[in-house]
Amino acid sequence: MLSLSAFLFNGKQIPISMDILLLIIVLTSVILISNIFRKRFQTTNLRLPPGPPRWPIIGNLLQLGPLPHRDLAKFCTEYGPLVYLRLGNVDAITTDDPDVIREILLKQDDVLASRPSTLAAVHLAYGCGDVALAPLGPHWKRMRRICMEHLLTTKRLESFSSHRAEEAQHLVRSVWAQAQMGQPVNLRDILGAFSMNNVTRMLLGKQYFGTGSAGPKEATEFMHITHELFRLLGLIYLGDYLPAWRWVDPYGCEKKMREVEKKIDEFHQKIVDEHRERGERKRKRKDDDNDPDDESKVEMDFVDVLLSLPGDNGKAHMEDVEIKALMQDMIAAATDTSSVTNEWAMAEVIRHPHVLKKVQSELDFVVGCDRLVQESDLAQLPYLRSIVRETFRMHPAGPFLIPHESLKPTKIRGYDIPEKTRIFINTHALGRNTRVWSNIDEFRPERHLEDGDKRVEISHGPDFKILPFGAGKRKCPGAPLGTTMVLLALARLFHCFDWSPPCGERPEDIDTREVYGMTMPKAVPLIAIAKPRLPANLYS
Numbered sequence: 001m002l003s004l005s006a007f008l009f010n011g012k013q014i015p016i017s018m019d020i021l022l023l024i025i026v027l028t029s030v031i032l033i034s035n036i037f038r039k040r041f042q043t044t045n046l047r048l049p050p051g052p053p054r055w056p057i058i059g060n061l062l063q064l065g066p067l068p069h070r071d072l073a074k075f076c077t078e079y080g081p082l083v084y085l086r087l088g089n090v091d092a093i094t095t096d097d098p099d100v101i102r103e104i105l106l107k108q109d110d111v112l113a114s115r116p117s118t119l120a121a122v123h124l125a126y127g128c129g130d131v132a133l134a135p136l137g138p139h140w141k142r143m144r145r146i147c148m149e150h151l152l153t154t155k156r157l158e159s160f161s162s163h164r165a166e167e168a169q170h171l172v173r174s175v176w177a178q179a180q181m182g183q184p185v186n187l188r189d190i191l192g193a194f195s196m197n198n199v200t201r202m203l204l205g206k207q208y209f210g211t212g213s214a215g216p217k218e219a220t221e222f223m224h225i226t227h228e229l230f231r232l233l234g235l236i237y238l239g240d241y242l243p244a245w246r247w248v249d250p251y252g253c254e255k256k257m258r259e260v261e262k263k264i265d266e267f268h269q270k271i272v273d274e275h276r277e278r279g280e281r282k283r284k285r286k287d288d289d290n291d292p293d294d295e296s297k298v299e300m301d302f303v304d305v306l307l308s309l310p311g312d313n314g315k316a317h318m319e320d321v322e323i324k325a326l327m328q329d330m331i332a333a334a335t336d337t338s339s340v341t342n343e344w345a346m347a348e349v350i351r352h353p354h355v356l357k358k359v360q361s362e363l364d365f366v367v368g369c370d371r372l373v374q375e376s377d378l379a380q381l382p383y384l385r386s387i388v389r390e391t392f393r394m395h396p397a398g399p400f401l402i403p404h405e406s407l408k409p410t411k412i413r414g415y416d417i418p419e420k421t422r423i424f425i426n427t428h429a430l431g432r433n434t435r436v437w438s439n440i441d442e443f444r445p446e447r448h449l450e451d452g453d454k455r456v457e458i459s460h461g462p463d464f465k466i467l468p469f470g471a472g473k474r475k476c477p478g479a480p481l482g483t484t485m486v487l488l489a490l491a492r493l494f495h496c497f498d499w500s501p502p503c504g505e506r507p508e509d510i511d512t513r514e515v516y517g518m519t520m521p522k523a524v525p526l527i528a529i530a531k532p533r534l535p536a537n538l539y540s
């Protein structure tokens with residue numbers, strides 16, 4: 001047989017004959033074509049929800065631009081409230097309607113709360129072995145139970161309140177130092193550091209920015225790989241919708257995912273090993289009360305807790321890969337969500353100086369001007385809470401919930417929903433749905449105080465008019481912690497400083513364009529001028 005071609009396999013060239021090559025081409029074409037016809041036959045017999053016209057093979061993919069949440073919102077207005085899309089070879093539905101969302105997330109939770117196994121989830125979440133991207137099933141159930149019963153309990157979160165207070169003080173000090181030098185403040189940087197430090201201190205026992213930080217090299221390395229992780233997790237990768245694209249991978253996306261996967265794994269393994277060694281030392285020194293370096297008194301961070309838990313099927317300990325998957329989830333789920341929300345809230349409040357004055361009056365009245373806000377004050381600040389609720393209405397941390405997937409065929413509002421349909425709940429469009437909200441582009445926290453309710457809930461509530469943390473089985477387990485981090489940072493920044501745009505800019509000039517990703521940050525980082533407004537001794 002004449003060798004005509006060569007395939008790459010694990011970096012090695014393998015000679016391949018003409019007959020085999022032809023056979024592969026014919027077989028692949030047959031499989032592709034029969035798949036297309038099988039799908040078409042299956043879906044033509046179904047009563048699918050209405051949706052925009054679609055092309056063969058690519059479906060509606062070309063109708064999605066750089067801000068897909070806005071494109072899908074338009075479809076909801078035109079064909080909604082429940083819209084069917086075909087994305088390459090994937091069935092998808094989308095909605096921005098509270099009643100449909102309630103049906104998906106609460107009534108049909110058992111069928112619609114799974115997750116698609118995307119390439120990013122496979123490569124960047126330990127083969128979907130985490131919580132957030134794991135399909136519904138016993139593994140997800142166990143990992144979620146570990147989060148709820150061991151990591152994110154009220155008691156454990158309270159035990160980290162002094163760390164949060166220190167980080168809030170660090171935030172105020174760094175703004176104050178820049179204000180003293182007359183420098184404008186980059187709010188993205190300082191809010192990012194606040195969230196990252198809070199999360200890593202609780203999770204890994206390490207602070208990455210500021211005086212007690214892990215060191216500039218480690219911090220830079222950590223920031224770099226987490227940013228890469230966020231970027232790749234947020235990508236709409238065509239290979240997930242068109243298998244042929246995956247074979248070609250013209251931009252080397254999957255290769256990049258594998259590189260980041262390797263780097264992140266090394267980083268996480270190092271942290272697990274350090275914790276394990278520290279645990280060993282702790283055990284050896286346990287009885288030696290005179291040891292000056294007694295590390296047994298060091299409090300347990302999340303990695304210590306995970307290392308102390310029994311594993312699945314009677315194993316003495318959890319597998320390293322499970323611990324690393326949980327660490328990764330917490331970092332990805334907790335840091336960007338809270339810092340993106342804080343930056344949007346600051347941008348909207350600086351754009352609306354009367355809102356700033358009003359929240360400062362509330363803070364001065366409740367807290368006074370001779371001390372700083374504490375976590376215990378946060379429940380007594382309804383106007384501040386309505387600012388956060390209004391921020392979630394206009395700028396939810398992510399434009400969609402993490403995509404859900406149907407486990408089996410079902411019906412919503414009389415329409416057929418096939419098995420493995422991808423579900424995009426458009427939280428951005430829900431907050432701007434004109435059937436639900438009036439004056440949608442106006443930032444007006446007062447709208448959340450109108451029913452005279454003193455306690456403003458920062459959650460979906462029974463009416464599902466906002467959805468900051470999702471609902472049902474997949475509801476964010478970190479919602480109480482996320483809300484506290486957001487309220488605490490904002491309360492300190494509004495109470496301690498007057499804020500204005502950099503010289504020459506008017507408040508209304510502050511840019512409010514967003515970029516699409518797993519989270520949805522402002523397109524341009526927020527820069528502002530801070531002026532201290534409390535007695536000087538409170539800043540030191």
Ligand code: HEM
Nearest residue numbers: 131132333334337338397401402469470474476478481482
């Ligand atoms: C302001 C801060 C936060 C916001 C806005 C937020 C929002 C969300 C949203 C929208 C989801 C998806 C829900 C769904 O798919 O139905 C989610 C899931 C999740 N969040 Fe949060 N989150 C925040 C903070 C946190 C924190 C602090 C943690 C943990 C330390 C956390 C851990 C998780 C996890 C593990 C999931 C996956 C749950 C599952 O799939 O079962 N989040 N979050």
